[in-house]
Amino acid sequence: MGVLYLAKRLGWMLFILFGSTVVIFLVIHVIPGDPARAMLGPQGTPEAVETLRRELGLNDPLWQQYLIWVGRALTGNLGHSILLSKSVLELLGERVTTTLLLSLYALILAVLIALPISVMSATRRNTIGDHVGRLVVLIGLAMPSFWFGLMLMLLFSVRLGWLPVFGYVSPLDDLGQHFSHMVLPAVALGSGYAAMIMETTRNSLVDVLNQDYIRTARAGGLAERLVLWKYAMRNALIPTVTVIGIQIGYLMSGAIVIENLFAIPGIGRLMVNAVLSRDYPVVQGTMLTVVFVFAFANLCVDLLCAAIDPRTARE
Amino acid sequence: MRLIPISAATDPLLEVRDLQVRIPTRRGDLLAVDGVDLTVGAGEIVGVVGESGSGKTLTAYAIMGLLSAPAVISRGVIRFRGQDLQALAAEERGRMRGSAMSMVFQEPLTALNPVFPVGTQIRDVIRRHTNLSDRSIRGRILELLDHVGIAGPERVAAAYPFELSGGMRQRILIAMAIACGPSLVIADEPTTALDTTIQAQILELLRRLVRDDGISLLLISHDFGIVADLCQRVYVMYAGQVVEHATAGQLFDRPRHPYTSALLGCMPAARDGDAPLDTIEGTVPTVIDPKALCRFADRCGYAQARCTEQSPPRQTFGVVQDALCFRAAELTLPGLVTPSLTDGVLP
Numbered sequence: 001m002g003v004l005y006l007a008k009r010l011g012w013m014l015f016i017l018f019g020s021t022v023v024i025f026l027v028i029h030v031i032p033g034d035p036a037r038a039m040l041g042p043q044g045t046p047e048a049v050e051t052l053r054r055e056l057g058l059n060d061p062l063w064q065q066y067l068i069w070v071g072r073a074l075t076g077n078l079g080h081s082i083l084l085s086k087s088v089l090e091l092l093g094e095r096v097t098t099t100l101l102l103s104l105y106a107l108i109l110a111v112l113i114a115l116p117i118s119v120m121s122a123t124r125r126n127t128i129g130d131h132v133g134r135l136v137v138l139i140g141l142a143m144p145s146f147w148f149g150l151m152l153m154l155l156f157s158v159r160l161g162w163l164p165v166f167g168y169v170s171p172l173d174d175l176g177q178h179f180s181h182m183v184l185p186a187v188a189l190g191s192g193y194a195a196m197i198m199e200t201t202r203n204s205l206v207d208v209l210n211q212d213y214i215r216t217a218r219a220g221g222l223a224e225r226l227v228l229w230k231y232a233m234r235n236a237l238i239p240t241v242t243v244i245g246i247q248i249g250y251l252m253s254g255a256i257v258i259e260n261l262f263a264i265p266g267i268g269r270l271m272v273n274a275v276l277s278r279d280y281p282v283v284q285g286t287m288l289t290v291v292f293v294f295a296f297a298n299l300c301v302d303l304l305c306a307a308i309d310p311r312t313a314r315e
Numbered sequence: 316m317r318l319i320p321i322s323a324a325t326d327p328l329l330e331v332r333d334l335q336v337r338i339p340t341r342r343g344d345l346l347a348v349d350g351v352d353l354t355v356g357a358g359e360i361v362g363v364v365g366e367s368g369s370g371k372t373l374t375a376y377a378i379m380g381l382l383s384a385p386a387v388i389s390r391g392v393i394r395f396r397g398q399d400l401q402a403l404a405a406e407e408r409g410r411m412r413g414s415a416m417s418m419v420f421q422e423p424l425t426a427l428n429p430v431f432p433v434g435t436q437i438r439d440v441i442r443r444h445t446n447l448s449d450r451s452i453r454g455r456i457l458e459l460l461d462h463v464g465i466a467g468p469e470r471v472a473a474a475y476p477f478e479l480s481g482g483m484r485q486r487i488l489i490a491m492a493i494a495c496g497p498s499l500v501i502a503d504e505p506t507t508a509l510d511t512t513i514q515a516q517i518l519e520l521l522r523r524l525v526r527d528d529g530i531s532l533l534l535i536s537h538d539f540g541i542v543a544d545l546c547q548r549v550y551v552m553y554a555g556q557v558v559e560h561a562t563a564g565q566l567f568d569r570p571r572h573p574y575t576s577a578l579l580g581c582m583p584a585a586r587d588g589d590a591p592l593d594t595i596e597g598t599v600p601t602v603i604d605p606k607a608l609c610r611f612a613d614r615c616g617y618a619q620a621r622c623t624e625q626s627p628p629r630q631t632f633g634v635v636q637d638a639l640c641f642r643a644a645e646l647t648l649p650g651l652v653t654p655s656l657t658d659g660v661l662p
């Protein structure tokens with residue numbers, strides 16, 4: 001993998017991050033209405049509003065406000081929550097891990113479910129197994145994760161009582177409880193993702209298995225196992241990894257919905273609560289975090305792609 | 316130099332009898348290969364010529380055991396060193412592919428896996444068929460690359476296919492095909508995708524492998540020039556059948572099937588001064604419901620009524636030559652007049 005390629009991807013990530021900070025900053029400052037007034041609500045006296053405006057630096061020119069804000073953010077100072085007596089960074093720290101764990105479980109689950117089914121589907125094309133697999137994909141793609149989560153909750157928690165209805169337990173406190181709380185949210189979040197991975201992998205594998213180089217491998221007498229899992233899979237996974245990367249945004253927006261449904265104290269819930277209560281520093285902080293995670297995940301995917309496919313890195 | 320037998324009368328290395336390849340389609344079963352007889356003797360170079368769609372590649376795939384669904388062998392026997400290949404278990408057949416018999420494909424651009432270095436792809440084949448240590452395999456790969464005329468084998472072995480030219484890739488594929496000392500190599504239009512100069516080099520390489528390594532070569536082509544240059548015997552295929560079989564010399568001097576003669580008339584070398592290049596009118600038919608008739612009749616300049624009413628007989632001439640035509644004995648068909656082309660034929 002070329003150093004040049006790495007530098008390019010890093011540069012691109014920094015550019016995305018820069019663009020996002022501008023957007024996040026402007027969203028709060030350009031929307032009509034006075035943030036200070038909005039924060040204080042109808043009871044706020046004009047004096048209180050003016051004091052808050054000065055505190056928040058709202059009277060300075062916009063670019064200056066932006067630079068100050070970014071400068072502070074870079075040193076980890078994201079301001080204080082207006083409602084909770086905690087720094088934004090503190091609030092984020094507690095919740096980022098939770099959201100990351102939820103997304104990670106969903107991703108692992110999605111890959112574990114999707115890969116074997118897509119391989120089965122592609123190698124036994126047009127059999128019952130293939131048709132069932134593709135039907136599952138269709139259902140998975142059509143089902144909103146919120147509704148699916150709700151159904152899971154009703155069935156497994158309310159009706160059968162096998163799993164807790166909602167809430168969260170840290171893995172440090174009780175690992176077993178942690179997982180039993182995370183199973184349903186992870187399934188609800190991962191199902192749509194699994195469907196996308198399945199669809200992509202099946203189609204790319206079907207395509208790859210018809211390629212000339214697969215015939216070459218067979219002409220060399222290679223065992224079918226090696227042909228499938230090494231010679232075909234490595235090629236078939238290129239689109240899969242790309243889709244996983246493109247859809248990381250989908251995973252993250254899904255996490256926000258699922259966290260709210262299952263009352264999991266993650267970034268998504270923090271963000272929604274902050275928006276509802278107009279806690280602007282927290283809103284900005286959560287958005288920054290999401291963007292950062294997104295950019296970082298995409299960088300990882302790009303590097304993974306380059307590791308799988310030598311052509312990307314050398315072009 | 317070893318003496319190469321012209322005819323494969325005694326115990327051929329490869330013997331194909333009455334091969335039929337059937338491809339079920341919506342409109343009915345397509346007989347892409349229909350009753351092909353073919354032999355390759357030890358150390359021989361045998362050509363298969365015919366237009367696009369005549370069933371050459373499917374014949375090769377059937378021999379290699381590489382037919383993929385829905386195509387199946389529906390009739391016939393394929394014997395290799397006297398052994399019936401279709402009686403072998405898949406595992407045994409796999410062990411034979413790439414070691415006893417191997418294949419070089421038409422498209423060097425797509426025949427190599429794009430995400431592995433070419434050395435790795437050769438290594439996997441060698442590893443499959445031998446117990447050599449990784450160290451000796453590495454040595455063997457460099458030796459092979461050198462043998463097929465690649466300069467700087469170390470560098471090339473580490474390269475990915477997209478970093479190599481078409482000619483280089485075809486050399487790699489040839490190296491892969493000969494890696495485990497096969498006795499038969501099937502080359503399916505190995506030079507069609509290459510520039511003329513590279514073409515000549517690759518053909519020279521194949522000729523050298525046959526001469527020095529005792530490999531037998533089944534060379535598929537639609538180019539009579541290449542076949543004339545390399546092959547001792549030639550099968551002419553049309554619409555899934557062998558319509559003529561002869562030594563290269565016989566074929567060019569006195570073709571017995573009108574199709575062979577028409578193909579020879581299409582060769583650039585057959586041009587008489589400024590006379591325009593002939594082409595055969597029409598296209599190769601796809602045979603769904605085999606009727607009792609000559610499949611070439613509708614494009615044939617010598618066709619008579621019986622040609623569309625009955626299947627033509629196979630008529631033999633001398634030891635080697637035979638043709639699938641009613642009028643094979645009576646017609647005197649134009650062959651290839653330019654003698655220079657047959658000069659290159661091996662003794």
Ligand SMILES: Nc1ncnc2c1ncn2[C@@H]1O[C@H](COP(=O)(O)OP(=O)(O)OP(=O)(O)O)[C@@H](O)[C@H]1O
Pocket residue numbers: 338340345347365366367368369370371372373374384385386537601
């Ligand atoms: N998978 C398939 N499904 C349907 N028809 C097929 C399939 N594979 C081959 N055929 C048909 O079988 C016939 C013979 O094909 P084949 O590839 O053997 O021809 P060929 O002589 O090698 O031609 P070319 O010179 O173009 O390589 C053609 O008419 C082709 O359309």
Ligand SMILES: [Mg+2]
Pocket residue numbers: 371372373503
């Ligand atoms: Mg072909």
